[in-house]
Amino acid sequence: MSAADKxxxxxxxxxxxxxxxxxxxxxxxxxxxxxxxxxFGPEQAFYATAESVRDHLLQRWNDTYLHFHKMDPKQTYYxxxxxxxxxxxxxxxxxxxITGAYADAVKKFGYELEAVAGQERDAAxxxxxxxxxxxxxxxxxxxxxxxxxxxxxxxxxxxxxxRIAKEGQEEIAEDWLDKFSPWEIVRHDVVYPIRFxxxxxxxxxxxxxxxxxxxxxxxxxxxxxxxYKTKNAIxxxxxxxxxxxxxxxxxxxxxxxxESAAQLHSRAQQICAVLYxxxxxxxxxxxxxxxxxxxxxxxxxxxxxxxxxRKPDRASGKWSEFPSKVAVQMNDTHPTLAIPExxxxxxxxxxxxxxxxxxxxxxxxAYTNHTVLPEALEKWSQAVMRKLLPRHMEIIEEIDKRFRxxxxxxxxxxxxxxESMRVLDxxxxxxxxxMANLCVVAAHTVNGVAELHSNILKEELFADYLSIWPKKFQxxxxxxxxxxxxxxxxxxxxxxxTKWLKTDQWTSNLDLLTGLRKFADDEKLHAEWAAAKLxxxxxxxxxxxxxxxxxxxxxxxxxxxIKRIHEYKRQLMNILGAVYRYKKLKEMSAEERQKVTPRTxxxxxxxxxxxxxxxxxxxxxxxxxxxxxxxxxxxxxLKVVFIPNYNVSVAEVLIPGSELSQHISTAGMEASGTSNxxxxxxxxxIIGTLDGANVEIREEVGQDNFFLFGTKADQIAGLRxxxxxxxxxxxxxxxxxxxxxxxxxxGTYDYTPLLDSLEGNTGFGRGDYFLVGYDFPSYIETQARxxxxxxxxxxxxxxxxxxxxxxxxxxxxxxxxxxxxxxxSISACPVP
Ligand code: CR6
Numbered sequence: 031m032s033a034a035d036k037x038x039x040x041x042x043x044x045x046x047x048x049x050x051x052x053x054x055x056x057x058x059x060x061x062x063x064x065x066x067x068x069x070f071g072p073e074q075a076f077y078a079t080a081e082s083v084r085d086h087l088l089q090r091w092n093d094t095y096l097h098f099h100k101m102d103p104k105q106t107y108y109x110x111x112x113x114x115x116x117x118x119x120x121x122x123x124x125x126x127x128i129t130g131a132y133a134d135a136v137k138k139f140g141y142e143l144e145a146v147a148g149q150e151r152d153a154a155x156x157x158x159x160x161x162x163x164x165x166x167x168x169x170x171x172x173x174x175x176x177x178x179x180x181x182x183x184x185x186x187x188x189x190x191x192x193r194i195a196k197e198g199q200e201e202i203a204e205d206w207l208d209k210f211s212p213w214e215i216v217r218h219d220v221v222y223p224i225r226f227x228x229x230x231x232x233x234x235x236x237x238x239x240x241x242x243x244x245x246x247x248x249x250x251x252x253x254x255x256x257x258y259k260t261k262n263a264i265x266x267x268x269x270x271x272x273x274x275x276x277x278x279x280x281x282x283x284x285x286x287x288x289e290s291a292a293q294l295h296s297r298a299q300q301i302c303a304v305l306y307x308x309x310x311x312x313x314x315x316x317x318x319x320x321x322x323x324x325x326x327x328x329x330x331x332x333x334x335x336x337x338x339x340r341k342p343d344r345a346s347g348k349w350s351e352f353p354s355k356v357a358v359q360m361n362d363t364h365p366t367l368a369i370p371e372x373x374x375x376x377x378x379x380x381x382x383x384x385x386x387x388x389x390x391x392x393x394x395x396a397y398t399n400h401t402v403l404p405e406a407l408e409k410w411s412q413a414v415m416r417k418l419l420p421r422h423m424e425i426i427e428e429i430d431k432r433f434r435x436x437x438x439x440x441x442x443x444x445x446x447x448x449e450s451m452r453v454l455d456x457x458x459x460x461x462x463x464x465m466a467n468l469c470v471v472a473a474h475t476v477n478g479v480a481e482l483h484s485n486i487l488k489e490e491l492f493a494d495y496l497s498i499w500p501k502k503f504q505x506x507x508x509x510x511x512x513x514x515x516x517x518x519x520x521x522x523x524x525x526x527x528t529k530w531l532k533t534d535q536w537t538s539n540l541d542l543l544t545g546l547r548k549f550a551d552d553e554k555l556h557a558e559w560a561a562a563k564l565x566x567x568x569x570x571x572x573x574x575x576x577x578x579x580x581x582x583x584x585x586x587x588x589x590x591x592i593k594r595i596h597e598y599k600r601q602l603m604n605i606l607g608a609v610y611r612y613k614k615l616k617e618m619s620a621e622e623r624q625k626v627t628p629r630t631x632x633x634x635x636x637x638x639x640x641x642x643x644x645x646x647x648x649x650x651x652x653x654x655x656x657x658x659x660x661x662x663x664x665x666x667x668l669k670v671v672f673i674p675n676y677n678v679s680v681a682e683v684l685i686p687g688s689e690l691s692q693h694i695s696t697a698g699m700e701a702s703g704t705s706n707x708x709x710x711x712x713x714x715x716i717i718g719t720l721d722g723a724n725v726e727i728r729e730e731v732g733q734d735n736f737f738l739f740g741t742k743a744d745q746i747a748g749l750r751x752x753x754x755x756x757x758x759x760x761x762x763x764x765x766x767x768x769x770x771x772x773x774x775x776x777g778t779y780d781y782t783p784l785l786d787s788l789e790g791n792t793g794f795g796r797g798d799y800f801l802v803g804y805d806f807p808s809y810i811e812t813q814a815r816x817x818x819x820x821x822x823x824x825x826x827x828x829x830x831x832x833x834x835x836x837x838x839x840x841x842x843x844x845x846x847x848x849x850x851x852x853x854x855s856i857s858a859c860p861v862p
Pocket of ligand 1: 158159160161163362400401406479508700701702703704722
């Protein structure tokens with residue numbers, strides 16, 4: 031049956047009246063020509079509903095654009111290679127306050143809104159924390175009515191889908207655009223040329239200009255981002271690469287040379303094909319650099335266009351005004367090319383001199399660092415840079431030269447440090463551009479993402495620059511949006527919070543959650559809280575059954591670690607702990623076992639396709655699960671489950687249902703972490719090291735409500751030294767767990783190389799660089815404390831309540847408010 035058979039179509043969007051909304055959904059089913067008209071299954075229902083919601087978003091987007099145009103406020107542009115938007119429907123109707131009306135409307139077609147929303151594919155244009163952070167930030171920017179936009183790339187295939195096969199993880203291309211995304215609006219009038227390769231030409235008057243090479247177009251797609259309870263909707267503008275009809279060689283095509291006829295078209299397609307193409311080959315490296323430049327150049331051309339659009343007299347050069355109208359935030363070093371690109375546009379296109387262009391650039395750009403891991407600090411080969419971006423390489427060389435001259439002339443005492451502080455590393459073996467150094471030299475502000483991380487930046491990574499620019503460095507502890515991560519993903523708990531606080535204003539003022547503290551011992555609240563948790567655990571258990579076929583017991587302790595698989599995050603320690611637990615259970619009598627706290631250990635996360643040890647860890651979790659879960663002696667007390675294809679919407683099911691979550695990275699290595707905040711907000715207790723934002727979470731929720739263990743950041747270097755000197759004596763329990771795996775208890779796969787990474791005395795990738803062996807004893811002892819605490823239900827629920835109550839600080843509204851005031855100097859600009 032078609033939609034129109036059920037409800038008469040109506041073209042105008044409506045937000046309050048379910049019948050009118052249904053009419054609009056019916057209209058989209060019929061006139062937005064995506065599906066043939068006869069069927070109206072759940073999938074068609076999703077697309078038509080989404081398009082109906084999009085009409086509201088567009089209205090707001092237009093109003094906001096016009097309002098910003100009229101008011102001409104200073105505006106922030108957030109440049110990020112990654113956005114992990116996840117699904118948008120529930121969030122959009124929730125933020126617009128029309129969930130109930132849309133739920134009633136879709137009922138008229140015989141559907142539940144939740145089921146319709148479940149049809150949506152995740153937009154996974156990111157890897158992990160950094161990308162999800164960018165998406166949370168957009169939600170907060172819109173909610174706080176800030177004049178701010180995000181810029182990114184429209185990847186054809188998002189982050190791969192993970193399938194678990196016999197050999198472990200398999201990657202499959204992700205398909206968010208296989209049909210289409212109902213949220214994006216293509217802007218055929220927003221197109222900018224992007225050049226690659228070519229050479230620098232010098233005109234008779236000595237001006238330099240980039241010419242030749244190949245030119246592609248960047249085409250804008252806007253994804254409207256609605257704020258919560260506000261009329262403002264901002265933009266996530268995603269760029270797609272396009273070649274034009276003129277680039278299609280009809281002569282060659284007719285001559286049968288089909289591939290070369292469309293060469294530029296296929297190059298254009300490569301640019302936005304995937305996020306982080308493999309970079310083991312030279313081609314791969316070049317492609318990644320192309321992507322980064324594509325994002326920076328298109329975004330800056332657009333920013334400059336808007337700067338002029340808002341006050342046409344600016345076209346004749348009021349460039350000193352630029353930094354009072356524009357703030358550019360670089361999300362990690364991936365958009366560093368924004369620096370030389372802004373310099374180039376200002377000098378070569380707008381005719382500014384170096385000093386003036388540099389002043390404008392410096393006052394405009396700011397940089398957030400998200401990691402201190404040396405392998406993640408980007409370095410680009412100077413040769414590749416010169417080939418792809420010859421003019422930018424010149425500009426970078428000049429920045430490097432001027433920085434050195436500045437240090438030599440003003441800071442004689444720093445001369446010995448210059449080589450490591452320079453932008454260029456001219457090591458003849460491998461000359462590179464150090465992107466983080468370029469950011470620090472050029473940006474007006476550099477920030478880390480949690481107190482501990484920002485201190486490490488100041489005291490170690492960027493210590494030398496600190497003495498030159500003491501005011502440049504700041505901290506902005508990460509945050510998460512309370513809309514998606516409590517209000518919408520955990521409606522049961524949200525209702526309880528609203529009921530006890532007697533207001534739902536916590537949704538946009540998360541500090542109000544502290545009001546729960548005074549009820550932390552209230553038995554009525556305890557009963558409601560426990561019931562909500564159980565409901566979420568059941569939903570989680572159903573998901574696990576659906577995707578793995580494994581039945582788990584909602585009365586067991588749900589213990590979860592979900593994040594990218596990385597050795598520093600130490601999923602290996604988690605699984606070694608589970609192996610040790612299993613072995614001890616096997617050794618117990620049936621009577622002894624009955625005293626044990628039953629536990630379901632769940633691990634989820636994707637391993638980068640070429641990261642061998644991470645893939646071995648995925649395999650190990652699966653192999654351990656296969657044995658433990660089928661062992662009738664113990665599987666009442668322990669289950670080990672690998673949750674496949676972890677993504678934003680899986681997180682929305684898992685986090686509400688978790689009771690204990692693991693954030694157990696080697697201290698000093700996790701810049702912040704953000705899922706730790708989501709768990710704690712949802713009343714889950716953390717077991718963790720003093721790392722990243724864990725430190726601040728523990729301060730906020732209280733140390734009694736956080737299971738702390740392990741080495742501290744300032745001890746790590748010493749322990750590694752000790753280990754190098756052969757002085758480490760492993761705990762017998764650690765040896766026992768490893769030995770058990772080596773014995774073949776979990777199948778025939780060869781785990782020797784993985785386990786060997788925990789042995790030996792020296793080197794990265796060997797000698798237990800991440801100190802699993804050092805922390806293992808305190809880890810399993812702390813896990814034993816968890817088991818005891820869980821037996822005392824009252825105590826546990828109280829801990830859970832106090833975690834939620836202490837999570838106010840971790841709202842991304844707080845984070846973004848601080849960025850707005852302390853880095854961007856922008857203020858709210860609400861649509862009246
Ligand atoms: N991997 C950090 O490792 C932090 C996020 C967001 C990360 C993580 O601790 O929470 O950024 N870093 O700030 C990078 O991506 C480089 C991450 O997600």
